[in-house]
Amino acid sequence: MRGARPARPASTGAELPRWVLVPAAVGALLVLLPLVALVARVPWAELPALLTSESSRAALALSLRTASAATALCVLLGVPMALVLARTALPGLHVLRSLVLLPLVLPPVVGGLALLYAFGRRGLLGGQLEALGVSVAFTTAAVVLAQTFVALPFLVVSLEGALRTAGRRHEEVAAVLGAGPWTVLRRVTLPVVLPGLVSGAVLSFARALGEFGATLTFAGSLQGTTRTLPLEVYLQRETDPDAAVALALLLVVVAAAVVVAVRGRPAL
């Protein structure tokens, strides 16, 4: 709701103790300096060649494909989850909410181990899946699964926040006017929270694109099948640091675009 914000009082600077500026500046430097250092290392002359090499193109294509699929899965599963969390009063809902948010704060490698013990060949479900002839080990599906696992909370949090902010007034009016639950959801609720849904989806996409730890632990690393951009950066660093930096720049650009896209929306 930035449009409604009153004009900033002119005396803000005087109300803060001066010394606050020092740690604030150090903090800003800590965030900016590594990015500047990375960009300074980019071999601009070879950049086109590095970004269009066979392995780079394979990793980029795979990353875009898997992150898009993961985002679609996040929307498919996350929208109902956010609706349940924001609009129902089931017992134990706050426990469920905390659990859903867990992947957000979990170290990715831990997520990878957890996925391994659930869906791996020797995992909780892996045996049954194997019996059905389904094996996700070392497949692109494993990458999408890992990305969805880590990205889902972003969509749920964004959308649940938007749902709570929007309130139920419009929905109640529509219901009084005779609209059924499905019509209310489709014609009232979702259009109202659309900006929140979009920013949640964009954040999920970015998180899925950057997924590394869970993919490495759970899916493996094979060009064109499971080696996404972050895994390619990690491997290239071993022999060709220039290629790693070039691909890293690509990820930074995507991340910056995502931040701009999300900050530009009124919902956040």
Add this chain to the structure above:
Amino acid sequence: MRAPKQGRRTAGCLVRPRTAGLRAVALSSSLLVLTACAGAGDDDGTGDAAPGLPAAEATAPGTPVPDELSGTLTVFAAASLTEVVDDLAAALEQQHPGLTVRTSHAGSSELAAQVEQGAPADVLVTADEATMQRVVDAGLVAGAPEVVATNTLTVVTPPDDPAGVGSFADLARPGTDVVVCAPQVPCGAATEQLEEATGVALHPVSEEGSVTDVLGKVTSGQADAGVVYATDARRAGDAVREVEVPEAGAAVNAYPVAVLADATEPDAAAALVALLTGAEGQRVLADAGFGPPGGP
């Protein structure tokens, strides 16, 4: 998994790479690390006076190593050498109570990259000669590297061997999920040599960035088989079943050690190299499954 003997002591003493821009921040954090590690070293050194080996064995005849070494020696060693180097570092600390040895373990290429970026190390041990050559070519090594051990490849499967692997050739059978190292890392380059020597072309389901990731895929049962170093198979113990490869001698990885040009403790660094190449070091290396420097 067995914890390395000195793991707790060294865990907090990892050295971070610096970029030029972050030098000030990195410097202050490494100073903190240094203080913390010096404290830990004092605890270790004063408690027990019994030396792990006679002092004469540690110093090769003619090597100009003074009796009393002090300060902090920083050793960068390939991940496969973790237990060996930590054991020898502890032995060196016991011989020289004033000396603290910090060890940092990672993939060889990663360590080389850290040295190239100016990480403060005295000794570097890599898992292959090509990686060491990179550091030599960058003019960062004092003197010539010396090979201290060799390692060969072997095949491991989960203990119950779901795919029935009896030889290297069995790995190429359709439906066998084989995991190897990526060709970009030393163990992957060695795997390619072994494929050439055996005439068996593998179609791996995953090419990992480190040999520990290959081993992990096998011990967790995700993969039917993996190609790892003999030392990894030895360390994994009962968690894997080993299928020895007769042609393993075709792909021998040599482990060179070198004192770095920017070493702040060149004398202590020379003492550690002497320890590694001496009888005690060779015994510890052989116990861990390494071959002698000349190859198996």
